[in-house]
Amino acid sequence: MKKLAVIILLALGLSGCGIYSFTGTNIGPDVKTICLPTFEYKALRVNPSLANDLSEALRNQFRRMTRLEQVELDGDLEITGEITGYDVSASAVTADEVAAQNRLTVSVKIDFTNVNHPEESFSGKSFSAYADYDSSQSLDAVESSLCAEIIDKLIEDIFNATVAQW
Numbered sequence: 001m002k003k004l005a006v007i008i009l010l011a012l013g014l015s016g017c018g019i020y021s022f023t024g025t026n027i028g029p030d031v032k033t034i035c036l037p038t039f040e041y042k043a044l045r046v047n048p049s050l051a052n053d054l055s056e057a058l059r060n061q062f063r064r065m066t067r068l069e070q071v072e073l074d075g076d077l078e079i080t081g082e083i084t085g086y087d088v089s090a091s092a093v094t095a096d097e098v099a100a101q102n103r104l105t106v107s108v109k110i111d112f113t114n115v116n117h118p119e120e121s122f123s124g125k126s127f128s129a130y131a132d133y134d135s136s137q138s139l140d141a142v143e144s145s146l147c148a149e150i151i152d153k154l155i156e157d158i159f160n161a162t163v164a165q166w
Helices: 002-016 050-065 139-164
Strands: 033-035 069-071 077-093 099-114 122-134
Touching (some): 077 139
């Protein structure tokens, strides 16, 4: 009986404060809205759909993992970003000094504003993620699957840095 009472008290204590959630977020009860404008694309190498794909994936993550209402302007939270790098490099070289694997790396710079808790805000924080592919394949052939993998990694990192504060 005592164990049951302790469990109930813990459950009420965690849910009663309104800050902790089982999705891992740390959003105050006074934070109700978020503004997530489309990312700007500033990388030299062009991928015409990447900014939109990344922005939409971030919006979807916040829909799935938070109770926040998404608004166009003046949200309690705002995440703006720009894609600063979209680069291909050799990641593994053979004994003949030929690339065996290539790496696609995407870099973004994020500004996060928390109007209600400005001490949690940050500006110009860089995130990057990469995916490797066999050099016998062209980037065009694998680009969409690589970008999907990279976007997933970036979204997790951005989400954790902004509302999970990991």
